[in-house]
Amino acid sequence: MLGLAGLLLLQGDHLMSHHIFKNKPMAAEPLAPSQGGPLSGFNGPTSGSRWGASRPDYGRQGGGGHTGGGWGGRGSGRGREREVNPFGNDADVDLEQSFDQENTGINFDAYEDIPVETSGENVPPPVNTFAEIDLGEAVNLNIRRCKYVKPTPVQRYAIPISLAGRDLMACAQTGSGKTAAFCFPIISGIMRGNFPQRPRGVRTVFPLALILSPTRELSMQIHEEAKKFSYQTGVRVVVAYGGAPINQQIRELERGVDILVATPGRLVDLLERAKVSLQLISYLALDEADRMLDMGFEPQIRRIVEQMDMPPPGERQTMLFSATFPREIQRLASDFLAHYIFLTVGRVGSSTDLIAQRVEFVHDGDKRSHLMDLLHAQMANGVHGKQSLTLVFVETKKGADALEHWLCINGFPATAIHGDRTQQEREQALRTFKRGDTPILVATDVAARGLDIPHVSHVVNFDLPNDIDDYVHRIGRTGRAGKTGLATAFFNDGNLSMAKPLADLMQEANQEVPEWLTRYASRSYGGRNRRAGAGRFGVRDFRRDSSYNRSGGGVNYYDGGNSSGGYGNYSGGAYGPGVTSAWD
Numbered sequence: 001m002l003g004l005a006g007l008l009l010l011q012g013d014h015l016m017s018h019h020i021f022k023n024k025p026m027a028a029e030p031l032a033p034s035q036g037g038p039l040s041g042f043n044g045p046t047s048g049s050r051w052g053a054s055r056p057d058y059g060r061q062g063g064g065g066h067t068g069g070g071w072g073g074r075g076s077g078r079g080r081e082r083e084v085n086p087f088g089n090d091a092d093v094d095l096e097q098s099f100d101q102e103n104t105g106i107n108f109d110a111y112e113d114i115p116v117e118t119s120g121e122n123v124p125p126p127v128n129t130f131a132e133i134d135l136g137e138a139v140n141l142n143i144r145r146c147k148y149v150k151p152t153p154v155q156r157y158a159i160p161i162s163l164a165g166r167d168l169m170a171c172a173q174t175g176s177g178k179t180a181a182f183c184f185p186i187i188s189g190i191m192r193g194n195f196p197q198r199p200r201g202v203r204t205v206f207p208l209a210l211i212l213s214p215t216r217e218l219s220m221q222i223h224e225e226a227k228k229f230s231y232q233t234g235v236r237v238v239v240a241y242g243g244a245p246i247n248q249q250i251r252e253l254e255r256g257v258d259i260l261v262a263t264p265g266r267l268v269d270l271l272e273r274a275k276v277s278l279q280l281i282s283y284l285a286l287d288e289a290d291r292m293l294d295m296g297f298e299p300q301i302r303r304i305v306e307q308m309d310m311p312p313p314g315e316r317q318t319m320l321f322s323a324t325f326p327r328e329i330q331r332l333a334s335d336f337l338a339h340y341i342f343l344t345v346g347r348v349g350s351s352t353d354l355i356a357q358r359v360e361f362v363h364d365g366d367k368r369s370h371l372m373d374l375l376h377a378q379m380a381n382g383v384h385g386k387q388s389l390t391l392v393f394v395e396t397k398k399g400a401d402a403l404e405h406w407l408c409i410n411g412f413p414a415t416a417i418h419g420d421r422t423q424q425e426r427e428q429a430l431r432t433f434k435r436g437d438t439p440i441l442v443a444t445d446v447a448a449r450g451l452d453i454p455h456v457s458h459v460v461n462f463d464l465p466n467d468i469d470d471y472v473h474r475i476g477r478t479g480r481a482g483k484t485g486l487a488t489a490f491f492n493d494g495n496l497s498m499a500k501p502l503a504d505l506m507q508e509a510n511q512e513v514p515e516w517l518t519r520y521a522s523r524s525y526g527g528r529n530r531r532a533g534a535g536r537f538g539v540r541d542f543r544r545d546s547s548y549n550r551s552g553g554g555v556n557y558y559d560g561g562n563s564s565g566g567y568g569n570y571s572g573g574a575y576g577p578g579v580t581s582a583w584d
């Protein structure tokens with residue numbers, strides 16, 4: 001918890017500072033090294049070893065010791081284990097490359113003009129290069145293996161904030177590198193930290209970090225990424241998600257776990273079986289945090305975070321990330337945070353410009369033939385095949401099956417992913433899509449968030465979602481990491497509530513809004529633009545809302561937002577009924 005000095009710092013009415021930065025390169029300002037772990041408040045470390053210092057054990061019963069690179073010799077009772085090289089044959093390519101060299105293929109200039117806003121107390125300064133950040137040699141090597149040359153805007157700000165031990169709520173565009181933004185500080189924090197000896201002789205494992213994500217596929221992806229970032233650091237990452245045999249996952253856990261990546265349902269199962277304890281969690285990251293806290297899922301997250309044995313806010317470090325953050329959800333989220341910094345990486349002139357958005361008026365009965373026309377046009381333009389994948393979003397699982405079938409019988413190799421398919425089928429669909437064997441994937445919202453599939457050049461909203469934030473995530477499957485992409489939406493009278501938010505969003509992103517859509521929008525069919533008031537940012541810190549500050553009896557954000565007073569009435573209404581989950 002905060003020390004006296006920290007509390008004094010936080011008193012007073014006007015202490016929250018608020019900064020807007022242009023994301024232009026700035027004078028290099030090296031970050032003070034070793035800014036402390038989650039237990040040290042935000043004034044720096046009270047303890048913590050430096051690189052290469054030993055850690056008492058690695059999440060396995062029976063302890064062991066950090067041998068400095070690789071997992072050999074740690075006392076799991078299972079003998080030596082060789083770490084699989086997650087980079088394949090690429091591992092040692094380009095290691096001579098310095099961070100200063102340009103990385104072809106990624107258009108970083110696209111990110112240079114993005115406005116960045118932070119609010120909160122004592123915001124640590126951003127960095128311009130990875131070299132300025134003290135992540136440790138092993139992590140730096142992995143960053144090079146990943147061919148990351150310089151940090152993306154969200155990484156430039158979020159990594160120093162997290163390394164300083166601060167809680168963070170971060171909102172940054174799709175495809176802008178949020179995964180690395182929360183993984184790097186966690187991995188380096190575990191490498192440098194002094195953690196209590198984990199209990200011996202029990203079959204429960206005690207991870208030090210927990211990363212929660214809403215879908216199985218996203219958890220798998222984060223796991224793959226985290227394994228790359230932590231290669232040869234001695235930090236072990238394990239994943240647990242539903243639909244796959246739990247016993248296999250338990251065996252993996254028993255081999256040792258520092259970072260557990262999980263979907264909530266499967267984690268609850270493991271907690272109930274006492275296979276996992278959250279007692280020693282020092283880092284909690286929620287990816288797609290707004291989704292994790294919406295109406296359907298909030299109780300499960302509260303159960304994990306508040307009702308099991310996880311240390312409370314202030315005693316752990318919490319990081320919440322998403323590309324969207326409705327203010328009602330921010331309110332809920334603030335329960336999980338202590339003295340946090342809000343970071344938003346703006347939208348206007350931002351990398352969402354990389355996605356060309358089109359809206360076409362198409363009656364339901366004409367959608368299939370219209371899609372066919374689009375696909376034919378794509379082929380005529382040479383935009384097809386392995387390097388040019390098309391992701392088609394539909395509303396229902398049945399609709400996904402039917403459209404997949406229809407495309408296949410019409411000569412378009414397609415596959416589908418949705419919550420009624422077995423996990424094996426889901427994974428197989430993603431694999432054949434990524435490989436380009438079936439360059440069209442028909443999907444429900446289960447594939448809307450987080451999935452980073454290279455070469456998705458076109459996202460089609462065959463059925464528009466009912467929520468503009470879902471639209472943002474869906475189209476964000478293209479135009480990732482500085483690349484360009486196309487998003488086409490089919491709009492008709494069934495989507496009236498989306499007219500205004502869609503027109504506003506397109507305008508914000510400098511897209512051409514069709515005349516007819518503007519007319520629909522001006523009639524304002526009761527559609528709610530949850531971005532209202534966010535100005536040139538997609539969203540802003542809800543603590544800055546005048547209504548919030550006037551509410552009096554609400555939460556004092558300097559108190560970590562942990563008082564539940566004032567917010568009990570939120571009904572989660574931002575997300576409509578019928579939201580389905582792929583969790584378990």
Ligand SMILES: Nc1ncnc2c1ncn2[C@@H]1O[C@H](COP(=O)(O)OP(=O)(O)OP(=O)(O)O)[C@@H](O)[C@H]1O
Binds near residue numbers: 178450
């Ligand atoms: N510094 C970097 N340099 C180059 N590429 C990067 C960098 N950081 C991340 N990437 C790449 O950018 C892509 C998108 O990253 P990531 O999946 O983390 O995005 P995201 O912000 O989580 O998106 P979403 O909101 O859709 O979940 C990935 O392929 C990742 O490897």
